[in-house]
């Protein structure tokens with residue numbers, strides 16, 4: 316197989332400046348963002364073929380999204396839906412720091428994605444090394460909720476490795492609704508990415524945070540026993556753990572100052588999958604994931620700070636020489 320295929324909604328994204336506040340009439344910056352296309356862009360920037368399957372409205376936001384993602388070198392397989400608008404997302408924050416994201420996406424074009432959209436692109440999924448999906452899509456509506464397992468089924472039949480980022484979005488559905496659906500998708504996947512609270516959600520436990528690698532490893536083992544496959548537990552500033560069979564690999568990270576953590580999870584996944592495409596060890600996958608996730612946290616925007624291969628090499632070279 317060749318590269319990564321992903322499937323999901325990308326929205327227009329409005330970001331206000333640090334002042335004045337949105338409610339006082341800030342002039343906002345227009346961009347785009349979506350978990351799955353963020354992953355696809357991350358991979359393309361590192362030189363790996365990536366494909367994004369979706370649907371956008373027949374509007375300017377849709378045109379912007381398709382053009383931006385294509386300009387990043389991602390193959391875009393996105394239909395235009397004349398009957399529904401492209402979704403929109405607005406960042407809110409204080410003093411230049413993002414504190415929350417608000418969605419205007421109910422009834423969007425991508426919420427009308429369905430099995431036909433993945434069937435149409437079955438060849439792309441079958442020909443890929445990895446299919447990457449997230450737990451955002453099944454929360455968007457009944458069509459996307461059917462389309463995700465359909466895409467996974469095509470992948471499984473064709474020996475395409477299935478990667479799943481739980482990406483629980485509490486603004487879109489309740490934990491009671493989400494838990495069983497997300498656990499089911501994790502069971503069908505070869506690799507599951509989750510944060511501690513998401514791991515608890517899949518296990519049907521009350522959310523708790525994790526303060527050490529030892530605690531994290533226990534939780535990762537519980538999750539792996541429940542869903543199978545490889546489990547990558549993301550521990551934020553600590554780093555991450557990859558549990559593969561009996562082996563737990565700890566991937567520590569160096570502290571950074573986070574300006575805008577939105578998109579960091581996608582950057583992390585993109586880095587992990589990039590290393591996986593090069594047959595990297597779990598340690599190598601975690602190291603690249605942590606590095607790229609950290610880079611995106613330190614800059615505004617969901618994906619703009621994703622490094623290119625050249626930028627990554629330059630960073631390596633400079634750390635070798637300058638201490």
Ligand code: KDG
Pocket residue numbers: 324348349350351353404451484577578579580581617
């Ligand atoms: O993972 C970052 C995403 O939250 C953002 O880019 C938008 O896809 C998105 C979502 O649904 O939250």
